[in-house]
Amino acid sequence: MQTKYEKIASTIRERIKNGTYPVDSLLPNQTDLVLEFGVSRMTIKKAIEILMMEGLVYSQRGMGTKILDHSFWDKDVSPIKEYDGLSYQMEKQNKKLESSVIKFDVGFPNKEIQKKLLLKAEQPIYQIIRLRILEGKPFVIEHTIMPCDLVPNLTTDILEKSVYTYLKKGLGLQFGGAYRTFQADRAEEHDKKYLECDDSDPILEVQQVIYLKDGTPIEFSKSRNRYDTRSYSILDVDYS
Amino acid sequence: MQTKYEKIASTIRERIKNGTYPVDSLLPNQTDLVLEFGVSRMTIKKAIEILMMEGLVYSQRGMGTKILDHSFWDKDVSPIKEYDGLSYQMEKQNKKLESSVIKFDVGFPNKEIQKKLLLKAEQPIYQIIRLRILEGKPFVIEHTIMPCDLVPNLTTDILEKSVYTYLKKGLGLQFGGAYRTFQADRAEEHDKKYLECDDSDPILEVQQVIYLKDGTPIEFSKSRNRYDTRSYSILDVDYS
DNA sequence: CAGTGGTCTAGACCACCAG
């Protein structure tokens, strides 16, 4: 939290959550907020914009800024906009996550991976398969591919803890975005073996390419969940 | 296209797509763009912000604004940020979409629906089930619930064409956002009957609540696809 | 260090919605 508008957004967010600004009422108008916070209106507007992207309020010309009912997705349904990785996400919820490394290899990328990670055929990659175990129960199988040169000195130890922490804290990398697809699939061998499911259990698969701030792709991964253990959620706001 | 920054964003977007600004090169710096377009820098910045949200460029302090490789998701993988409905989406791609109405009823909302659409128990709702048929093949089953008072005079005829067109053009409603969840599921009776699949075929289910601009929920729906007919994709950019 | 984009200001005008 550094900039003025971020601080103001936090303050207002707090007031919404604790009921100072009740659901369905209007926020004080922007000129009043200018007076209260002693900043320019552009700054106030930017703060409100953040809250709008979070789905907490909705502004409309001529009408004001309304506090929306957020209780809906306020619970454990965390949006997917997190590049903290599972470990961190679960830690926040005080849930115990273990990772068991099923495969940890080095190899060369096939055509598909070359295209997705913008690699040449001779650039080596890590090929990783991990089983993530939540509260003692098999939760998800993650197939991960990363270019070796971007992620030096990867070890089994890191894989068993948190790769993201290593990338962020250890290597100082900054994530900039992700491209994801969702599909359903039949269970395959690995799924049946490690997720304790059978042929008829559907699998929810999420594929993602993760990008660094400068646009370099750093990871391609497939996460396969048993159909009854997880769903993903998205809040989509039209800012136009 | 109304505001200056939207026009400028379109111009720059066009230059990126036709190669005037090649992938991996840098955009002219913001002060140069100020001179070219004869606007203030804040306006240029806002234009670039739009392109950043679209994943076309990435800006960084001290470095400039880099054109990213967008060829990846430039094709038919349209982001889900469209409230045009399936009909319109398919029309753009010149694909033929038919809709067959399986159920069209009125009733009262159960507890779950009351909560999701913010309704009282005695507010009537439409209960609709439609089979959407793409290019002659069963594509998706949509279960839709809408409050009657917000959508007057709904007819079978409208359901067979495009509900969204009716809401937008006919009723003048404006969409503001959506909340979606994705999960996999086993095939149930309707799926087997209409999607021509059997017990072992997984289903991809997308649930969504759609909101109007002022935050009023107007629709809850479940879309059930055969696992091999559809996937959804999202581009997720970190703007911090 | 020079050059970049990010933030911020103190105004202004306009488009929209309500009464």
Added chain:
DNA sequence: TGGTGGTCTAGACCACTGG
């Protein structure tokens, strides 16, 4: 019509990157 938020300006200072 009065009040709202959306846009836009012409500056300024700062934080960050690269050489």
